[in-house]
Amino acid sequence: MFNEGDLFNEIFITTETEYNSFIELSKDQNPLHTDNEFAKSKGFKGKVMHGNILNSYISYFIGECLPTKNVIIHTQDIKFKNPSYLNEKLFFDAKVTGFYKSVNAVEFKFTFKNIERVVIAKGRIQIGLLLL
Secondary structure (H helix, E strand, C coil), X not given: CCCCCCEEEEEEECCHHHHXXXXXXXXXXXXXXHCHHHHHHCCCCCCECCCXXXXXXXXHXXXXXXXXXXXXXXXXXXXXXXXXXXXXXXXXXXXXXXXXXXXXXXXXXXXXXXXXXXXXXXXXXXXXXXXX
16 A cells, blocks of 8 residues: 555645634734734744644645545654745645554655745654554
């Protein structure tokens, strides 16, 4: 089902609806995320999207995009490198870097890049394959 080197790709765009839903869920209204002028005064192009929105995209990838639904996330490591902005297209690439049949685990390395191919975030995910 999984082989080392397998590649997976998705495209994500943080829409106004997702952005507002995340604020409602997380209650995080830090001005860096909610006030364009504040964010610009700190050197950003505008309000910066919450980094943890990217974690929700990872959850979607694991739960909905893999060739099996019999999975559970064991670990997830993400390093935020650059900001992302509202309505920015993000390219998600994940590569299987390890398949451990003895413990039914698969490891991925992933990146989120913007349209300029600048790395927004990168990291590692390990999932378990649930036994039938």
